[in-house]
Amino acid sequence: MTIGFKQCDLYSKAFATDGRSKEAKEAVNRLVSALDRFRANAEVLAEDVARTIPSLTDHSIHHLDALWTTASQIVGEEAVLNPLEAFVLGGAFLIHDLGNAICAYPNRMDDLAGNQWDDLMVKNLTLSLARRPTKKEISRPPNEVKDLVVLQRLRQEHANACVALATKGIHEIDGTYIPLIEDREISEQLGRLIGEIAASHHWSIEEVASKLDRYYSLTGMPLDWRVDALRIALILRCSDACQVDRRRAPPLRQAVLKPEAESRKHWIAQQRLNLPTVRRGSGVLEFRSNQPFTVDERESWQIAFDLVAKNAQKELVHSNELLKREGRREFAVRGIAGSESVAQFSRYVETEGWIPVDVSVQITDVANVVDRFGGQALYGENTSTPIRELIANAADAIRARRNVTTGGRGPSEGKIVVSLVEDGRGWVLEVVDDGIGMSQQVMTGPLLDFGRSFWTSDLALQEHPGLLASDFSPTGKFGIGFFSIFMIAESVSVTSYRYDRSQSEAVTIELEKGQLTPLLRRSTAREICPVGGTRISARLGEDPWTERGIVGKTSITSRENALASLVASIAPTIDVDIHVQVEGRKPVEAVVADDWIELSFPQLWSRLSDGRGGAMKATIPNSVRFDRNDRCLGRIAFHEPDYSTKCAVTVGGLMAGWLEGACTGVLLGTTELMSRDSAIPLVDGGLLADELKKLEDAESNLFDRPAVHFSAMMR
Known part of the structure; x- marks a missing residue:
């Protein structure tokens, strides 16, 4: 039985054998057979994506096949690929998302470890805890945070896995590889190109232009079957960006995988979008909703807007600009209907019970914002x-x-x-x-x-x-x-x-x-x-x-x-x-870096007060230095009444405020305020009060002053 995607214009025209010579027909059949076997191998890996990251919308073979029909819409009826270009494009379709499966990596989870893993773990734990995590928390994160980091690392690395998948295949336990492209000659000559084109969907448009503006051929194939790598990469790029309709989020698959709340918003966003259609002669791809987005689904509507009106629109515009600049034929589709604004987009992707508004924040008058918010x-x-x-x-x-x-x-x-x-x-x-x-x-x-x-x-x-x-x-x-x-x-x-x-x-x-x-x-x-x-x-x-x-x-x-x-x-x-x-x-x-730790108290006080705090006697007999883990957290002294009773608090080495009380000196602190005009000392308040009491008890002339309290004031 013929597989549906093979009936679309782009595929059927490329691999048609009518009117070709005997040698050309044999070459076409060889490429079709190799691509079919390639597809069968990729299908196994694509299923592992859902097992690895169940929260992702469909990345199965159905998505990979559907890219052919989306690509046909984008390039237009008059565009024709030669058989070798179609093979490379089909291979890139199959490979481009397989790096989201953990089995795509020779050492599995170990290949995701390293600096990037650590960075993401700290970032996500910080967001979850609203503070920097401890080393123990980093080494033993909650399952939901670990799963999120796995997802983020795979999204970072999946494009980088493309070349190895196309040239080597899947790594076996015994160290051997099972190739995805079984035709060895094709794999050796075109594997790297297929992998690079597949990876390029995560490159910037400038990288695509600089790295893939070249042509390839294959030994034994007709000489006029050259692969325009740049054009093929841009077809993949735009097809992947535009293939965000209900085919990506089947309700039955969602019921089986049960994605968590945040991911479910993405599923709903794509479930509500019908397959796009092309307005004849307009160069516009039109997405319409199959039912309105309700009030409770407004975040999903925004996701749909971002996916279609922003991302897909951007890729189409940039790709066509690049094709025109490099002397290639532009795509038939050049934009998305309603991408001008949320109001225009809502004419096609409808809502019920609410009106979409553009809530993106833009600073159009920096000077005024600084004066009113970031200034005085x-x-x-x-x-x-x-x-x-x-x-x-x-x-x-x-x-x-x-x-x-x-x-x-x-x-x-x-x-x-x-x-x-x-x-x-x-x-x-x-x-x-x-x-x-x-x-x-x-x-x-x-x-x-x-x-x-x-x-x-x-x-x-x-x-x-x-x-x-x-x-x-x-x-x-x-x-x-x-x-x-x-x-x-x-x-x-x-x-x-x-x-x-x-x-x-x-x-x-x-x-x-x-x-x-x-x-x-x-x-x-x-x-x-x-x-x-x-x-x-x-x-x-x-x-x-x-x-x-x-x-x-x-x-x-x-x-x-x-x-x-x-x-x-x-x-x-x-x-x-x-x-x-x-x-x-x-x-x-x-x-001098960290010199405050060794300065005399008169020198320290002069620095803190910008030389305006009055004289201080050369020696202060009763002082305390607070240390933790070989780090000095502060120096304070109890002193005579005619001197200031303010203690500075610094954040990141910078003055943040003053504490009132019966001591002078400086304490390191922390703050969550944007203005950084007050701070909480890192030294525990109880410990600070105890030390001040000891100093007070050691003085011969007790002062009628309260212990330090933590009300900060800027000078």
Whole structure:
């Protein structure tokens, strides 16, 4: 009996034998036979996808077959593939999702382990627990978290498994392989190409263009049967993106697999979509719902919109643009009906009892948002706040570089330089670090995405595997600190490149207050950090040495020392060296990494108070140092009444607030506040009170003061 997909135009025309020579007919029959055996082998693996990840919508042989009919719609009736192209396309259809089966990996679960596994485990446990997990929790995660990590790792790796599956097959226990492509000559000559085309559905469109813009042939086949690898890859890409209808989510299969709640939303989204049709002569693929989405199904409707109107539309547009640019014939289908807006899409994919609205958040006026949310409303009127946020970002970059290069266990390498320079247009603040640096993708993505932190993004997991699971704990968590620079600056430029890449990859982004479109350009030699890292240059709106400036009026005569004192008070317990520089003169040391642990109390108090806290006697006999696991968590002293009774709390080495009470000094802390203007000490409150009581009892003149209480206040 003829299998249904073989009757579609794309397949039937490609493998038709009418009018061909005897040799060509034999070649066609050989390819059809090889593809049939290939399909039978792939069917066995495809069933293992459901066993491995039951929450996924259908990835069985039915999905792989259905790609032929979707591809026929996309390329159009007039498009014809030669038999060799059809074989390669059919093979890519069969292989492209088989990496979602655990049996596709020689060492099974062991092949999913490593840095990426650890990163995802930490990320998902952090989301589940609302805190960073302990090592015990990471090693013994709940089953639902482990299953989620398995799913995410397979989604990461499944495309990477394609080449091995096409060229080798399935790994046996005895070390041998069972080939999926049984025709050895075809496997040897075309296996890698089939695997690469299959894998390319997870590449960027730019990668497809650069890696697959070439032609292939097969020994013994007619010379005019050349494989246009680029066109075949784009057919696969668009077919896979558009094959998201009810064929992918059969109700009976859902009843058997019983996907959990979140996955069920995806099943419903696709169950409600009928097979798409092509508007004749319009170049538009039209999806319609077979029944309306109810109020309770509105999240599923949004998923359907994202799958069809966003993702499928994007792939069709980008693929046709690439075909046109490279001189190939464009597809008959060029877009999705209703993709212009949720309102238009809801005309085809209907709802009942509710009206879809576009709820995506866009920052169209960054300056206004910073002023109202990320500026004074969030940070107050403290003009040093932007410096604190830039230092925090720079320190995170240095800590990240330590962890990816030495596991965070090496010496405190890394340095931040804060400088002020005047040119013909006014004053410029620069903060330069030799940290991990940013790729162009990061600079044009998470950096400019207000409210999104790079460190917890999927892009961070891709670019720096193992970082999230290391001891690295970023101070910046909310993705808004960088934008605080517009509190004091009229324009900002950011220059960066990754520490492990060439200087030729350095790019600069320029942003102006009130300007919606940033400028991206290649960096100049002066802007580039010699060993990787980031340079941020901000043109200030006020003279930094005036009352409204970032340094302000000060009794310190040397501008270098005044800036150094300010920076040290902003980052009193930081684990990174910070130097300051004014007008290109010799840099001055503001902070040495972790030097606060050994400073005398008068020196420590002077740093914490930016030199404005008054004198403190040279020796303080009664003091306490809190240590845990070879880490100093704070230093406090009980002192005479005429001195300040405030104790600083820092987060990530940066000043976060003050505690009122009968002690002075500094405690390391933690905070979940975006403004970081108060914090909870890491030292247990009971332990802190006990130690203060001991100090109080040891004093000859007891003070009429309460024990420390934890009400924070910013200076």
